[in-house]
Amino acid sequence: MIEVCKIMTGVEKVDKEWWDERVDFQAAFLQQLAMYVPNIYSAEMDPLLEKQEEMAQKQIFDPLEWYLFREDPDVCLEKLRKCGVSQLCGKVFKSGETTYSCRDCAIDPTCVLCMDCFQNSIHKNHRYKMHTSTGGGFCDCGDTEAWKTGPLCTNHDPGAASTTKNSECQLNEELMAQAKKMFPSVLKYIVDMTIWEEEKELPPVLMTSREKTDHYYCVLFNDEHHSYDHVIYSLQRALGCELGEAQLHTTAIDKEGRRAVKEGSYVSCQEAKEEIKRHSENVSQRPLHVEVLHADVMAHQKFALRLGSWLNKLMSYSSDFRQIFCQICLKEEADSEKPCLISMLMLWDAKFHKGARKILHELIFSSFFMEMEYKKLFAIEFVKYYKTLQKEYISDDHERSISVTALSVQMFTVPTLARHLIEEQNVITVITETLLEVLPEYLDKNDKFNFQGYSQDKLSRVYAVIYDLKYILITKPTVWTDRLRVQFLEGFRSFLRILTCMQGMEEIQRQIGQHIEVDPDWEAAITIQMQLKNILLMFQEWCACDEDLLLEAYKECHTAVMRCSTSSHSREKTVLQLCGHTLESKRYRVSVDPVSIHLPLSRMLAGLHVRLSKTGAISRLQEFVPSEQFQVELLVEYPLRCLVLVAQVAAEMWRRNGLSLISQVFYYQDVKCREEMYDKDIIMLQIGASFMDPNLFLLLILQRYELVNAFKKIMPTKDQDLTKQCNILIEEMLQVLIYVVGERYVPGVSSVTKEEITMREIIHLLCIDPMAHSAIAKSLPENENNETGLEKVINKVAVFKKPGVSGHGVYELKDECMKEFNMFFYHYTKTQHSKAEHRQKKRRKQENRDEALPPPSPPEFSPAFSNVVKVLNCDIMMYILRTILQRAVQLETHLWTEAMIQMVLHLLSLGLLEEKQQLEKAPEEEVTFDFYHKASRMGSSALNALNILMLLEKLKSVPQLEAQKDMINWILQMFDTVKRLREKSSLATAATTSGSETTKGDETPSTQDKEKAERKRKAEAARLHRQKIMAQMSALQRNFIETHKLLYEHTQETQGREDSVMEEESIPLAIDSSRIALGPKRGPSITEKEVLTCILCQEEQEVRQESAAMVLSACVQKSTALTQHRGKTLELSGDTLDPLFMDPDLSCGTHTGSCGHVMHAACWQKYFEAMQLNSRQRLHVEQIFDLENGEYLCPLCKSLCNTVIPIIPLQTQKINSEDSEAVAQILTLARWLEIVMARISGYSAKNTKGETQNAPSLINKGMGDFTSEFHSILSFGVQPSAKYSNSIKEMLVLFATTVYRVGLKVAPNEADPRIPMMTWSTCAFTIQCIENLLEDEGKPLFGSLQNRQHSGLKALVQFAAAQRTTSPQNLIQKHLVRLLAVLLPNLKMEDTPCILDVDMFHILVGAVLSFTSLYWEDAVDLQPSSISSAYNHLYLFHLVTMAHITQILLTSATESPTAQSQDTSEEARTAESFCREVCHRDVPGWHLWDCVKKGITPYLRCAALFFHYMLRVSPPEDLLLVSEEGEFKALCSYLSLPTNLFLLFEEYWGTVSPLLQRWCTDPAVLSFLKGKNISVRYPRKRNNLIELPEDYSCLLNQASQFRCPRSFDDERKHPVLCLFCGTMLCSQNTCCQELVNGEELGACTSHALQCGAGVCMFLKIRECKVVLIEGKTRGCLYPAPYLDEYGETDPGLKRGNPLHLCHERYRKLHLLWQQHCIIEEIARSQETSQIIFGFNWQLL
């Protein structure tokens, strides 16, 4: 360190003097650069970055810094740094970084915080939102204008740290002077060099005297037109380079924006340039942008940017630096026209390459945007060149995030700045004019937009300008100045010009005859409409701030609408007469003439109109728009046409116009657009209804719906299509009429609040179904702040129901809100309408109420709209209603529909409700609304004429209208109520039978009974129907099996799957036989006759040795679920592995699981072969399962399986108690051992002639008193071995080979000697897994296994016992001897591990299962008799158990306890003395006992499971319960152990003491005792998924600090967390790929191989998704266990609500892992979602 400093100061001194000698800093500076820069950056192709950096620092930056500070810069900078940081954070976001906004406090959603600031702010506890930045944003911490509260985090709060920093931090005069002298030259150099365009020459000042070299670079630039692969291809071809090099170049170009791809002479570079252009043009029509630059030019450009970063850093130290910098940037040269420096940079922005832009934008962020005053000055410059900049951006092809125009959001959303820019710079007009200037290319001859054949990319760049308009308007001004008013109005006028171009754009005409050939482009127009929605609303809101402004704007808008309306289609007029009313109107037919759905001007006017009504300014409307100019018919005309178009589309009259029209109509009414389209059209009709004579209004509507004739006369009935069409049109019209009079939830139309509107929307959504929070939010319109207002009101109308371990939380509507339900709610789609109706009727039925669904009373119209109700009781309306009812009564079926009647009834209800409301409010004589009167009047003088009331009575008997009867009754009652109100005679009683809810008592009992009976009949019919459906369903299920019928000869009737598979656990536990599994007292086996049903052919079969095999589907997999040593390097291939001994850390085992489904072996084979055939024929691109490796899906449950386990019948054995007592006399452990040894040595003498090295050497150290001979073992009883059928044998081999192949990852080899070892190993390991799981889940050892686990385990253990018969017996013997060698000291083998290095349970299983091989004789295959095996099991078990106790004492009881206890139990005493004797150590006995008991329990539990499934002896009842103490005793009794385990040693002391001696003096054990090795401790720890933080943002925080271990750039990474071990990995990136067996594997895949033996579980942090993977080719996504407060997950963090850990779900994932169901889950999800197939899991 010191040395370096010395050298630096040495150089420094020279240079400092050198600088100071010259008065002219600029000249000296440039001379210096000219001298050094080309040198430093000479090797562009292959730069040594660190060296470059070092040289630049030494030769240029050090002198510069010395010049600036005039003392040691490091000291100075440190001083400045300590002064404290700026109050603004100003951190610039990189792409992919998480940003936070606060919904409670942010002024608008563009205000965000960086992770650090957020974590230290008050918003952490507010309703925040998380988002992923696309890059280029800026942290708003410290900006008081951005936040309503808490603008500062604790890091940036000046009050918190140093209060006096500002004064202290002032730079001294001298430093300021130096900066002022230096900055201009530095800045000018940066600007000059970045905008330098000469390829060959440098500016003269930078030329050196050196001769110019012929050293050039061929430089390739990034564009968005050419794909990655195109560029790689072109480079490979043009330069003849390797793929790797081309990839390297391409990655760099994409990141930096440009790169030298070749260096050399001018000529050679020029050639390369042409080649690249030629090749790239070939592949994609357009050549790549290539330049040839002189090396010196390249060097200086590079250094200019480096200098930029240097300045950038310098400015972060001091506000004074920033201010000086800004001043220089803004300084205009007095006599020149040239823009100031910063504007120069802005104007050149689109020409710069990516890397340059990034640095220059950062420079702007760190200077201008950190100083409020200068931000304003910058904004002024920005607006000055706004048009140019936007135009450049639009013709550029880089992403917006790296364009200077993207900075607009930083300025326009600042309220004070926005106001200033509107007032002083007229920015609204500037933006709208920019739009008007860039959009003309889309104008047609009528000056309307037409986006046919538009370019998506280009137009989406135009949207950026529209966004700016939104930003400027996002905060409404609180104070209006005259100037603001004037400027805003000018902007508004200019905006209206854009709307004028949209009004009536893209007209369409109904296609008659031929279908249109090409669907027109409609997306562009609709997208613009969407973009404009909130802007239109904001303009209306701004206008409504001020009464005069509103009226002025209204006038302007009205004029604009009129101008558009009068110009078109004014042809001859038609006259229409009906009921004595006459309408004269222009001839126009929607079905014939052109029509447009784009009417933004009309809709803007409608919006302003309701605001006039709301503010009351409407009273002054006359002053601005005289009534003779108002021309309401014209205003209504266009919106009406649009609604008629919608009706005609519904009537399928526009079928030939293709899908585009259907899409447009969809969006017209969709939540994304409807506020400024459909809703406003309805309002416009309401305006029409309030201004026009109601009869004329209705005549106009009839006319435009082209329904005059339909109501005038009865249409000919010939053409069914035409009548259907006509009926739909009538329905549509009636619906619109309902909306016009009934829909009043708009402020201004009535006096409702925004909350009430949102509540009503939510109520109607929830009337359809309970919904998730996000689904509700999606169905509500968002305002400019992306808020729906949902949270404010949701709890008033709904109740939240929490989710379970899957699914999501939902909101259910409160009962009291049900009455708000309006069947004809105008935002319902047709399907929503019928669903809601259905559900509400069903609900009422369940509540035993009538099914009438009358409308709720609507709020009262505000005065300006009060005339609308007159539509209800006018003559034409009565005529319409009566005509329809009459047709129904006269049963002219083709002329009416039930829906029509429903609407008529709805309109009647609205009329009656209106009259009732008016009567209740005012005295009868003042109420002029006479609906009752009109409705009870005869329509004509004809003899058979009926009034509406009479028609309704008749309607009740129309059979088709059965469902409407309740509603008709309700209306008749309403008539009665209104009548009584009118008559005033019984006002009091009328009030009690109030309107909306009918009480049951009103109905006459007779009708009630009748209706009840009717209802019962219906219910019965429904039940029968259901039954029929159920029968069909089960037939379908049967078919499911029949579809695979090609395989099966017979198909039998089946009863579901549950009862077909599992046989009962048929032991009646009451039989009081011995519950001991081992030794002479062994209880009887459960005798059971196993009859199983094959899931494929449905035939039953008893499981017998000599029958054909039945098999159980199974899945074998490697597993690390029990590992005590995660991260241990696993052998990837088991070619050389010896699996006989399991390491006690259980780091990797082989697990066998099953879904529990049974098949005939033959059926399964056929099924499997058929699948193979099938897949070969289909040539499916990718298979869910790997047939090569034996994989298939279980035919019944679709679980992934890769083999089958043969089901082996149990050999029932019974012990004769007399015999057993006799044997007990002779066969002591010592004697038994002796016999075994004799047998082994006899065999080895026989078998190992010649080969000696592997023979066990027998050391006979005076064991026992008498010698035994070779055959002694047989004398305690033998029996013949079981004989299995060939089919069973075949399956034994097949399964054993699979276990071997999968467990060792080797090629199958039926003759491999390791096959039996793997059989025992998977048996032991699977039992350990199950034991572990039962403990984990707190379940009892027996009786709580799932069926599939139970049958799988039973089959596995029986298989493991039988497998021996298919292997050579001498091989099994060899394995047995090696196993016993661990325990028996006089059996010494070379590679025998010490007792600490083996898992004892594996030894037990292996020894027990292989022991039978000792009974094998040359001629006959014998096996021990029941009594013999009872002793064999007992002694083997006792031996292994004693070894395990020793293991536990050695490893786990070594530390003295910290706590004290006075346990003086017998166990404690024996333990203490035993330990003293064996280990020569004094440890408190109670502690020893505690350790042993805890440590040994898992082993005992495993052993109990093992012996139970092997011998089928019933366990003691205590093992069917969960109780720690009872369990231990029961285990000991079941396994024939004394509860005081140490008594075992006492009992066998003579035999065991030499063993103990040997075990404890093994060199490996001794070295462990000296602390040299570490060993596993018992009980082993149970594995859990890693602990996750409660708050998801903590994880994001961790992820943001994640650095890829292999690369150093700050590029966006995909950090992924391994849930097994907690390692954070860099996924989906080439930097962290790993070469495994010659294949490139992604970080996750290669990690999974080690961590989970191929199966692993990860959390993708940025995306909030869990990934499950298996091997290299399979994986699936799974929702992360994080929920928002509404019980929903958020994959991809799309909604960004705060997320919290859901423990139940995380537990579910844990169980998925521990139950070895990950593979199954993957297979299942792949089967259901085919999308995943495209993903290359290998590279994850």
Ligand SMILES: [Zn+2]
């Ligand atoms: Zn920040």
Ligand SMILES: [Zn+2]
């Ligand atoms: Zn902060």
Ligand SMILES: [Zn+2]
């Ligand atoms: Zn907040």
Ligand SMILES: [Zn+2]
């Ligand atoms: Zn079968």
Ligand SMILES: [Zn+2]
């Ligand atoms: Zn299955």
Ligand SMILES: [Zn+2]
């Ligand atoms: Zn891991």
Ligand SMILES: [Zn+2]
């Ligand atoms: Zn990496």
